[in-house]
Amino acid sequence: MGRKIPEATIRRLTHYLRCIEFIKEDGDKIVQSRDLATFCDISDSLVRRDLSYFGEFGTKGVGYPISKLEDHIKKILGLDKIKKTVLAGVGNMGRAILNFPFIKNGFQIVAAFDVKKALIGNKINNVPVFHIEDIKEIIKRHSVEIGIIAVPQKEAEEVANKMIDGGIRGILSFALLKCPLKKKVPIRYIEIAAELEILSYEIEKEG
Amino acid sequence: MGRKIPEATIRRLTHYLRCIEFIKEDGDKIVQSRDLATFCDISDSLVRRDLSYFGEFGTKGVGYPISKLEDHIKKILGLDKIKKTVLAGVGNMGRAILNFPFIKNGFQIVAAFDVKKALIGNKINNVPVFHIEDIKEIIKRHSVEIGIIAVPQKEAEEVANKMIDGGIRGILSFALLKCPLKKKVPIRYIEIAAELEILSYEIEKEG
DNA sequence: TAGATTGTTAATCGATTAACAATC
DNA sequence: TAGATTGTTAATCGATTAACAATC
Numbered sequence: 001m002g003r004k005i006p007e008a009t010i011r012r013l014t015h016y017l018r019c020i021e022f023i024k025e026d027g028d029k030i031v032q033s034r035d036l037a038t039f040c041d042i043s044d045s046l047v048r049r050d051l052s053y054f055g056e057f058g059t060k061g062v063g064y065p066i067s068k069l070e071d072h073i074k075k076i077l078g079l080d081k082i083k084k085t086v087l088a089g090v091g092n093m094g095r096a097i098l099n100f101p102f103i104k105n106g107f108q109i110v111a112a113f114d115v116k117k118a119l120i121g122n123k124i125n126n127v128p129v130f131h132i133e134d135i136k137e138i139i140k141r142h143s144v145e146i147g148i149i150a151v152p153q154k155e156a157e158e159v160a161n162k163m164i165d166g167g168i169r170g171i172l173s174f175a176l177l178k179c180p181l182k183k184k185v186p187i188r189y190i191e192i193a194a195e196l197e198i199l200s201y202e203i204e205k206e207g
Numbered sequence: 208m209g210r211k212i213p214e215a216t217i218r219r220l221t222h223y224l225r226c227i228e229f230i231k232e233d234g235d236k237i238v239q240s241r242d243l244a245t246f247c248d249i250s251d252s253l254v255r256r257d258l259s260y261f262g263e264f265g266t267k268g269v270g271y272p273i274s275k276l277e278d279h280i281k282k283i284l285g286l287d288k289i290k291k292t293v294l295a296g297v298g299n300m301g302r303a304i305l306n307f308p309f310i311k312n313g314f315q316i317v318a319a320f321d322v323k324k325a326l327i328g329n330k331i332n333n334v335p336v337f338h339i340e341d342i343k344e345i346i347k348r349h350s351v352e353i354g355i356i357a358v359p360q361k362e363a364e365e366v367a368n369k370m371i372d373g374g375i376r377g378i379l380s381f382a383l384l385k386c387p388l389k390k391k392v393p394i395r396y397i398e399i400a401a402e403l404e405i406l407s408y409e410i411e412k413e414g
Numbered sequence: 415t416a417g418a419t420t421g422t423t424a425a426t427c428g429a430t431t432a433a434c435a436a437t438c
Numbered sequence: 439t440a441g442a443t444t445g446t447t448a449a450t451c452g453a454t455t456a457a458c459a460a461t462c
Contacts, residue, residue: 014401060444061438078411092303170406186409194221199377202393204285267420268462
């Protein structure tokens, strides 16, 4: 129960959740470290190590009660309360985001933003689209915690700073934010090109 | 110059490429490990360590010649030759993929696939759309190396196996492929929900 | 040459694994 | 109880860092 928790552990917690979602469909009540390990293609002792950072959730000789484990992992990840989210950029990627059922994961997209007049005032998958100029005020008014950036590269940094002005607490971005931002908040990236490049390396390596 | 190269090193090579793309605009001819380190927010010795796995590209007392370094990194990643790519799934995510300029990264999308009659026969961003039933044959005919899966979860595994039947060498998937596939090929995932969940954890941690 | 940065080694740090006592 | 799996510790493994010799 040390204090510093590896990021790899946090990522695996999300994979354990995915596993739990699948096996809940089978109606099972218990899951064992070996089940989670097989699903994630890792060792069972790593599963137990990961979970033990946060407490004792299992029963010796039996396993982990599924719904209790699920609740605990969600609590650890802060998913026990719905997180209000906004989306900047209503292009194809933005539309894809709006049509994913992220609410199942605990993320409610309360508003989307763009600069295109034709989009503003519409609703997409029940999410209203506003002009990007309003983003700061709407983040403030609704206490939005997470901002997703799906605008073109050259607008991304300005949008990030507008989100930060509004008091956003974390950013998920499809575009690289290379300048120093007004305030330090957690930022994560979706790097599709990088993943393709790593895949290319792995293919070449295989010969 | 050991043999086992950390995946983290490979990922950072892609970040070095991004850095090089930016600084090439400034017309510089030399980049130093410190420049790359600052861009990537890591230590300069890690940059040199990463590069030294693959040879000696720099000049002591001076730095790395930018275009030589770029060529070497691209070669390492297998990006010196254009990689033919197909896309399965022409929904919003698929369209977003088709409209990204991945050709700049060395990936040429030669065909897209879907099951919707209305889409088949069209071109999107100059990429022809075929019925998913044709994917195996087209992968074979064009020696396509990479497949991108952007279809709904429940169709993803079938599509993956069709790609493998065609002889695909690597897969980038937006959907989780949990079953054992017909043949082992490198698979990478874009996990948007997981990234949001990790972000949630980081936000909660900050208090 | 003097000043600089690379390439590399050894030391450090951190994450995973193996093993097993605890216990249901 | 006997059989099983968890939780945890110590050992191992691997990646990062600091430092500096090499050298442009």
